[in-house]
Amino acid sequence: MNAPILLQPDETFILNVGPQHPATHGVLRVKMEMSGEYIVNAETVIGYIHRMHEKMGELKTYPQFLMNLSRMDYLGALGYSHCHVLVVEKASGIVVPERAEYIRAIMVELNRIASHLFWFGAFVMDLGGFSPLMYALQDREHILDMLEAVTGSRLTYCYFRFGGLYNDIDDDFIAAARRFIPRMRKSLKKYKALVTGNIIFRKRLEGIAPLTPEMCRKYGASSAVARGSGINFDVRRNEPYSVYPEFDFDIPVYHECDSLARYMVRMDEIEQSLRIVEQGLDKLPGGPIMPDKKPKIIKPPAGDYYQAVETARGSFGVRLVSDGGKNPYRLKLRSPTYSNMHLFDEACRGMMIMDALAFMGSLDLVIPEIDR
């Protein structure tokens, strides 16, 4: 038997978390310099599933690149597609019918709820509670079934088209969505009693991993990470796009800056998304889902275009530089988790390892979206 290694009091060791580790939710590697159970320094290493999405964007024509966007963030794919179609529509001057834009908003919000539910389940599982994951997945399943019936797929939707949509929604979908809203509200109450009120859960998150608003600004953090630190910024409200100005909804903001605040923001966002879906279904106008006049080949005039949207993970932006050809000259994808993740290196110094992993869970990282 080997003799145990004895460390000197001021000696540190390197702990390698990932790239295949359940707590990193994907292929993220974290090199942690540890002093006992405390982190002295941490370095996130990314790039394990880099797929050159930006380069693919330059090589493929606009319609051919459509389906790539849903491969970036597999949990909230529709928000990313939405941004891409919006920027290309803006560039080539395509006018989207009102009905299509309403359906897009409804779908994106449903997808946001599905994404938050999955995050909720996985986050609680990181902290050691298994049942909430099962309950969250059961609710999420209802959304996936609804989306599948309309779009034809459950995860990597390729639903939005330049100018409109691939399929129209039917009465079955509307009825299912209306049934889902009260169900989800009931479930939210259940989660509140089961998880939010739980003493073990609260003790592990309250006051842990404080992120100052300055730090969030420095790293360009968005979504619940910034809103949990008191930064009232949501692209849907601050730089309105699509039909969001038509809806009445609140932006949940918490000033506690800790992991629990980030959790609370996301749970409140589910309720706000339900409100948007409800209003969208009430206001849904009739009409076509594709415009009458649409260029056969998409060739935006030369120029530089940018569009940002609020996805489930934060503000996602697409910068499109066109030279007037069939392919973009440059397609920059600004991914929100990339900024959110880099907070981790600085913020986790001095933290205990289990707090750091709980903190990582509260950032809601989706690795394919960081690497893209």
Added chain:
Amino acid sequence: MVAYFTEIFNGLLSLFIGMGITFKEFFKPTVTVAYPYETLTMCARYRGHIELVPDEEGNPKCVVCGLCEKACPSDCISLAGEKPEGGKKKELTKYNLDFTRCSLCGSCVESCSFGAIDFSKEYNLASTRKEDFIFNLLQRLEEKKK
């Protein structure tokens, strides 16, 4: 001192509330399916891999225009056709789908103006050999005809 005991009491209470919820869920009906012993039928719009659509006589509707081949972002589709002697229209002689590269985006079905390709509802496609995913769709159609 009082706060200390209140916290312990409230903490214990929160645990029992949680236990109550999981206990209630325990008696709720099962919602999962014991796959592979039970399977679900896919919805009408399910996007599986593509298949050729036959006309009334069972021959492919395809006119070999090659639009699906061009629309595909990943070059999955390769097709060929030739004019039979004395015939006017091209007839399909080969239609291969490389499913290893397909991402099920549906661009090919959308590009087809003849309704010659459609999504299948097949999803039990696991295999350990790569060759199993090179689908000869024309051969599949002929087998179906028989």
